[in-house]
Amino acid sequence: MFIDAESLDAKSAYKLLIGSVIPRPIAWVSTESTDGIGNLAPISFFTVAGRKPPRISLSIQPRSDGVTLKDSFVNMRDTGEFVTHLATLPQVLPLHISASEFEPDEDEFDAIGLKKLPSLAVKPPRIEGAPIAFECVVDRIVPAPDGLNHMVIGRVVQFYIRDDLYLPNGRIDTGAVAPVGRLAAEYTVVDNAFVPPLDSETLAHFAGRRMRRLDKNDEDYSMIDTSEWSPSGSLMRGHEQ
Template sequence: MEFDFDALDGKQRYKLLGSTVTPRPIAWVSTLGPNGKLNAAPFSFFNVFGEDPAVVGFSIQHRSEADMKDTGSNIRLHREFVVNLVSEDNLEKMNISAIEFPPHFSEFSEAELTPARSTKIETPRIAESHVAFECRLTQIVPLGPLRSLVLGEVVHMHIDDDAVIDAAKCYIDTRKLRLVGRMEANSYVRTSDILQLPRIPLDAWNPVQS
């Protein structure tokens, strides 16, 4: 089967991409609103793009030309945000925070999330998350009339102590974090089914035995 993306509308492309580019990590983004109101929402069009500088990005589907979702408007205003990662034990709270609440609601109250002070930025992180990245806005790239890519530089990281194997060597026990990924529609995947595959050095590559 072939799909001609030129012949499809946005919804159809979303369905095809969203159900195949999987699993996707989830950025549970906390932001500060105009009156210091705390906001949180998940974004699975998300990934990391660099380390020097350390850049993460996620993309927002605007509700309309005037409404870039609360997350987008807040980031425009304060030029910072926190990416909190989602684990099995906070998946349900993440789902509550995805409800399309109007701006005067705080997802922190609705989902009973605990704000924790950030170190380098004003925006609090979500204490229930086991890993969080404090980010300063790098740029907002318009991808289309109703889609924007938000890029931020990670300036500080929080992680649960018991997920750190050796801080000096930056060794993390990824499995302890029990992170989840997004599959198609309302499906998620645990990250506990691990495959090991060592990299092959060039000088060990000899597929043709002579």
């Protein structure tokens, strides 16, 4: 099937993108407003954007009403600073809850029950328990033509790596991290690794096989088909747990 991208509205294009570009790493971003109110947001339109200087990119949509800018973006724009954390399985529930649309004057660290840790180079705090964090300053903001969607490119000015994950040769012990990625509107945990080629038995074992669900939902379940899902990427309030 071929689908003409020009014929799609934003919601339809979004569903095709998030169901096709999988798994996506999740940036769990902390910011502070100009009034010092803490904000948290999981952003899965996220990738590395450079190595010298080290940079990352985040693409951020408006809130579920389609017109209000998300607090995380407003804070990045107004303060020029943010912290990106690695999303991992032990913290997946607070990560998920932080996708909810809290009021701008509500400190999300307090609302979710997460402890703030001081950053070294920027004002927004780190999340206690997150094994890896990038303290970032805004390098540039690239707006979409609609003025509501934005790409934020951040320059990493300080790396935090939990001591046991930082190996003597300067690399990360990725096998010990248990990173969580995003599928369409659901999550996946990275729990295996390989280098090609794989033997024919292993390839045959995975041929045509569906993903194994770790929850109790049916194998064809999709959060997109529920009232929890929003095309803004936000978790609708009332569905936090």
